[in-house]
Amino acid sequence: MKIPISWLKDFIDLDGLSVEDIARKLTLAGMEVDEILYVGLPMPIYKDGEKHEFKTNGIGWDREKIVVAEVREVKPHPNADKLTLLDLYDGEKDQVVLTGAPNIFHLKGAGKLDQPLKVAYAKEGATLYDGHADGQVLMTLKRAKIRGVDSYSMVCSEKELGITEESDGIILLDDDAPTGMPLADYMGDAVLDISILPNMGRVANVVGVARELAALLGRELKAQSPEAAAQPATLNLQPVNELVEIEITNPELNPRFTFGLIRDVEIKASPYEIQRRLKLAGMRPISNIVDATNYAMLELGQPLHAFDYDVLSARAGGKKIKITTRAAKDGEKISTLDGAERTLTASNVLVGDAQGALALAGVMGGLESEVTDQTKNILLEGAAWNFINVRKTARQHNLPSEASFRFSRGVHPALADQGVKLGLRYIAEWANGKIAAGFVDEYPLKPKDAVVRISTRDVKRSLGIDLTLEQISEALARLEFKCEIVEDELQVTAPNHRLDIGEGVVGVADVLEEIARSYGYDNIPTSSLADALPPQLGNPVHEWEEHLRDLLVALGFQEIVSYRMTSVEKESRVVRCDDYVQLANPIAPEKSVLRRSLAASVLDALEKNVRNGESFSFFEIGPVFVPRKNELPDEPRKLALVMSGLREATAWDAKDSAQLDFFDMKGRLELLLSGLRLTNISYAASDSSHYLHPGKCAEIKIGEKIIGAFGELHPLVKEKYELSEAPVLAAEFDLATLRALNPTYGITPVSEFPPVYEDIAVVVDETVPAEKVEALIRQTGGRSVANVRLFDLYRDEKIGAGKKSLAYNLTYQAEKTLTDSDAAAIRNKIVKRLEKELGAKLRS
Amino acid sequence: MLDKLNQIEKEALESLQSVADAAALEAWRVANLGRSSPLMSVFSGLGKLSKEEKPVVGQAANQVKVKLEAEFESQAQAVKSAALAKSLAEEKLDVTLPGRAKFVGRLHPSTQQLRRVLSILAEMGFQVYTSREVETDEYNFQLLNFPPDHPARDMQDTFFIKTDVETDNPLLMRTHTSPGQIHAMRQFVATNPSDPPPIRIALPGMCFRYEQITARSEVQFNQVEGLAVGKNITFADLKGTIADFVRRMFGEGARLRFRASYFPFTEPSAEVDVECFVCGGKGCAVCKNSGWLEILGCGMVHPNVLTAGGYDPKIYSGFAWGMGPERQLMLRNKINDIRYFWGNDARFLEQF
Numbered sequence A: 001m002k003i004p005i006s007w008l009k010d011f012i013d014l015d016g017l018s019v020e021d022i023a024r025k026l027t028l029a030g031m032e033v034d035e036i037l038y039v040g041l042p043m044p045i046y047k048d049g050e051k052h053e054f055k056t057n058g059i060g061w062d063r064e065k066i067v068v069a070e071v072r073e074v075k076p077h078p079n080a081d082k083l084t085l086l087d088l089y090d091g092e093k094d095q096v097v098l099t100g101a102p103n104i105f106h107l108k109g110a111g112k113l114d115q116p117l118k119v120a121y122a123k124e125g126a127t128l129y130d131g132h133a134d135g136q137v138l139m140t141l142k143r144a145k146i147r148g149v150d151s152y153s154m155v156c157s158e159k160e161l162g163i164t165e166e167s168d169g170i171i172l173l174d175d176d177a178p179t180g181m182p183l184a185d186y187m188g189d190a191v192l193d194i195s196i197l198p199n200m201g202r203v204a205n206v207v208g209v210a211r212e213l214a215a216l217l218g219r220e221l222k223a224q225s226p227e228a229a230a231q232p233a234t235l236n237l238q239p240v241n242e243l244v245e246i247e248i249t250n251p252e253l254n255p256r257f258t259f260g261l262i263r264d265v266e267i268k269a270s271p272y273e274i275q276r277r278l279k280l281a282g283m284r285p286i287s288n289i290v291d292a293t294n295y296a297m298l299e300l301g302q303p304l305h306a307f308d309y310d311v312l313s314a315r316a317g318g319k320k321i322k323i324t325t326r327a328a329k330d331g332e333k334i335s336t337l338d339g340a341e342r343t344l345t346a347s348n349v350l351v352g353d354a355q356g357a358l359a360l361a362g363v364m365g366g367l368e369s370e371v372t373d374q375t376k377n378i379l380l381e382g383a384a385w386n387f388i389n390v391r392k393t394a395r396q397h398n399l400p401s402e403a404s405f406r407f408s409r410g411v412h413p414a415l416a417d418q419g420v421k422l423g424l425r426y427i428a429e430w431a432n433g434k435i436a437a438g439f440v441d442e443y444p445l446k447p448k449d450a451v452v453r454i455s456t457r458d459v460k461r462s463l464g465i466d467l468t469l470e471q472i473s474e475a476l477a478r479l480e481f482k483c484e485i486v487e488d489e490l491q492v493t494a495p496n497h498r499l500d501i502g503e504g505v506v507g508v509a510d511v512l513e514e515i516a517r518s519y520g521y522d523n524i525p526t527s528s529l530a531d532a533l534p535p536q537l538g539n540p541v542h543e544w545e546e547h548l549r550d551l552l553v554a555l556g557f558q559e560i561v562s563y564r565m566t567s568v569e570k571e572s573r574v575v576r577c578d579d580y581v582q583l584a585n586p587i588a589p590e591k592s593v594l595r596r597s598l599a600a601s602v603l604d605a606l607e608k609n610v611r612n613g614e615s616f617s618f619f620e621i622g623p624v625f626v627p628r629k630n631e632l633p634d635e636p637r638k639l640a641l642v643m644s645g646l647r648e649a650t651a652w653d654a655k656d657s658a659q660l661d662f663f664d665m666k667g668r669l670e671l672l673l674s675g676l677r678l679t680n681i682s683y684a685a686s687d688s689s690h691y692l693h694p695g696k697c698a699e700i701k702i703g704e705k706i707i708g709a710f711g712e713l714h715p716l717v718k719e720k721y722e723l724s725e726a727p728v729l730a731a732e733f734d735l736a737t738l739r740a741l742n743p744t745y746g747i748t749p750v751s752e753f754p755p756v757y758e759d760i761a762v763v764v765d766e767t768v769p770a771e772k773v774e775a776l777i778r779q780t781g782g783r784s785v786a787n788v789r790l791f792d793l794y795r796d797e798k799i800g801a802g803k804k805s806l807a808y809n810l811t812y813q814a815e816k817t818l819t820d821s822d823a824a825a826i827r828n829k830i831v832k833r834l835e836k837e838l839g840a841k842l843r844s
Numbered sequence B: 001m002l003d004k005l006n007q008i009e010k011e012a013l014e015s016l017q018s019v020a021d022a023a024a025l026e027a028w029r030v031a032n033l034g035r036s037s038p039l040m041s042v043f044s045g046l047g048k049l050s051k052e053e054k055p056v057v058g059q060a061a062n063q064v065k066v067k068l069e070a071e072f073e074s075q076a077q078a079v080k081s082a083a084l085a086k087s088l089a090e091e092k093l094d095v096t097l098p099g100r101a102k103f104v105g106r107l108h109p110s111t112q113q114l115r116r117v118l119s120i121l122a123e124m125g126f127q128v129y130t131s132r133e134v135e136t137d138e139y140n141f142q143l144l145n146f147p148p149d150h151p152a153r154d155m156q157d158t159f160f161i162k163t164d165v166e167t168d169n170p171l172l173m174r175t176h177t178s179p180g181q182i183h184a185m186r187q188f189v190a191t192n193p194s195d196p197p198p199i200r201i202a203l204p205g206m207c208f209r210y211e212q213i214t215a216r217s218e219v220q221f222n223q224v225e226g227l228a229v230g231k232n233i234t235f236a237d238l239k240g241t242i243a244d245f246v247r248r249m250f251g252e253g254a255r256l257r258f259r260a261s262y263f264p265f266t267e268p269s270a271e272v273d274v275e276c277f278v279c280g281g282k283g284c285a286v287c288k289n290s291g292w293l294e295i296l297g298c299g300m301v302h303p304n305v306l307t308a309g310g311y312d313p314k315i316y317s318g319f320a321w322g323m324g325p326e327r328q329l330m331l332r333n334k335i336n337d338i339r340y341f342w343g344n345d346a347r348f349l350e351q352f
């Protein structure tokens, strides 16, 4: 909501306050000023290091150099057909000013004007926006010769003064503008762009903001009762009540409907000052009638709608007009003001007569009965509508309007007649209309006055401050709440522009908020929590996951986080699932379902990065979503890993590195599992993970339980990605399964006696798994063998076809210093066992 | 004989002068002190000398030996120092050549920021509470005081889940972590329905909003909320707690201000701005020249929410506040495009 300061000043005295002071007050009280646009008032000048408070834009008008002037004659330019020379008086001197403005061109050569034109006149050296540049570019007015005529000053357009972003022709001020007055004094302004919170629809108008400001400043809201200020009705006209009647079919949807009538209007442009304010408020001036409805709405908050009375009368066949508000019939059609034909549904509410629909209630008027250049008599509607219904209808028809913006936030029905009377007054003023006597007012559903009882204890308990009932009463009275002390409590009645105050404990909270705002959040002290500290239970699941992350990072994996939303096509490269959690309103086809595979997420990430580096190791931890028919899905948390590229980083003197392969992934996983303090781990070849290479894939078991699988990406799966030649290793785990395992926390003592190292190499059949050889060595060596490490795997003709040589580095250890013969004894025992059970042969 | 010894000594010392490296040194040692050196042959010839000559020559030979050995040692030292000096002079690295890289792992920046936030909260007694990402309308909205079709819902555009049946309680992607407030309160109430315990929890997690993906808006983002519920909790406590948090998070001198605001699930509600830490409040592009950065929303828990959680609003009160780790990172690290976070581009992630 854009509010010009000048308009606010119609309702509150703002003397002694800068624009920024006002903006600050409003911002802290919930009316956040997003931007201040200066349109003539002096802009703040910040000294070096001084703090800004608001996003600020616009231009200040130099009081000396930009003034109100009058044009007395429009003369032709001697050397240019499209230019004119103005005889102008700036309050001090006569001037000759060159202009190409199209909107006074028709006066060229007409001689001395009967009524001088009032214009905004800028003198040499004035700073303005360049009227010919694209966008807003500042320039300083300099002396020049244009087509042989000296030019040193100009008459300004709205663009040049920053009132609008584009304009056509110069500004023609109202006739009563005082010649010679600095323009900044006459109409210098600043516009506050205020965000309207959903519960503060009441401030989406000038009076609403002025009222809040009055409460915040402790100043008086200038009473501007539209009733009192309304033009007296012309009594000899037939009262509107005899011409129009209203039927409300559903008061829940339409609590109030009012009509006033004004006759013999003269359709023309509104006064310039009105047009200027409308433009600053972000609305386009149309004609004095439409402007009057908009102006009254912006001022008071009550949207109005002007009907052409004669069109309605004709539709009623000259008889008494009967307006009905009702639900639309499914399929019923209406042509709205914007020219579109709209098909309605039963949830829409419309204003109609016997002939059919006239307006979409609270959202937009109909085309047929709209005000045109020919309109003579106007029926002005002010109504109250159900805010939820208006909100739904505006969305359904994609018709956000100033009216629906206000109605969908709630407009108090008490405003309906005030709005109409204000609108009638403006039409009378600007269009010379004659207000008919009487008033049509159907008000079947008056909102209940919100009454809340509040105590000093409530204030202390919620806000933490000690206020007396008198202080509370004073804070609320400033916001026009009626307060009455009843016993030891305050009975508070909300004013009739508010719909946001509830009942009971909710009402108490609503009123407490008003007390806090009125008192000022800044004035509420700070304190430390004194309430009992709950038992500190921690969150073991979360903590375990964080530990897992740390382990993975230490192993060289980069954590990634992917979108939960993906597409079936994308995931189908890795997994084939029958059903997904599907979004009803996806943002894009590639984000239409919730992921089921975390492996798919990490592979996508690898694909995305593969051209930008030589090696990648990624992990992701997060949920996948398993659908359950019409119920909340399961959200099991998973861990997925992917690796591909070089094993070591290359350098200028180390250009070659091997590619990561199966055993790099396996090594990382071994370290990960030992980091989780898991033991009793075994690995078995597996072809159960369909996206992995059937010969390069293993299941990991703890005891008999399968806890995850890993391996190299299946060549057919890899084909579906844009990846490099390098093998891609992937692994996936279910976190609940991992977490449920029993870790062991004991350690193996470190011996003080020196170990003995020995290498042995055995030749076995190709079919004997390495794991079996190692297991047998460990089993046979028992506690004497502290470590077994395979350091070579070797095949050649000398060993023989179908055979392989496994070379182990053994560490013997005992609680004494081992002698050579001790070592030999252990070795012999091991070798014998290998020979006997695996047909192994010792290589020498 | 003594002359011969003098001659041996003289020649040996002369030749030692020109010894310049380890090999020549060894050759000199063999030639002058080795078994077949002239000096040694003097020693081995001692037996053939007369009784009178023997001690004289022996002693003199010994003196020569000691002298040669000493000279040898000192020359050896000199050679070694010269060699070291030479190698130090020659072995000069171009220290500007690049160092050898190593592939390392890192946490995602959001995880890092979540940890910063959660560790401060943990010290303040707020313990982590997590809940599901797909929710019902009831938990995400209705129990949090968003009635159906209420304008407040416009603040949180929502992804809905497709179901076969039309219902007034549709499934949706949570738009905030606040459903966790209800889950937590109900869980705590269940532990002692007659006198529910106080609550102090931190609710982190991924949230979702129906928005076009642009540099400024994303469909998913993390949120962390703090929730305190008890019999003795005030707006002044809320201000104090947030001031403590902001001081820890943004530094000792961080000025902050509370602005009245609106959230359906809190009342009174406030937004908290911290003085722009990029420009120190002077105005810059990050704070859009306002000098302030909006960093969190907060308020006293709405009575309807307490009631929905099973806490009687006549006895209990509480406060909640919420903030976005990604937004904090964007401000802190001058990240101008929110899409980096889930873009998984290693070139971005490696910078954290």
Ligand SMILES: [Zn+2]
Pocket: B276, B277, B278, B279, B280, B281, B282, B283, B284, B285, B286, B287, B288, B289, B291, B292
């Ligand atoms: Zn800044």
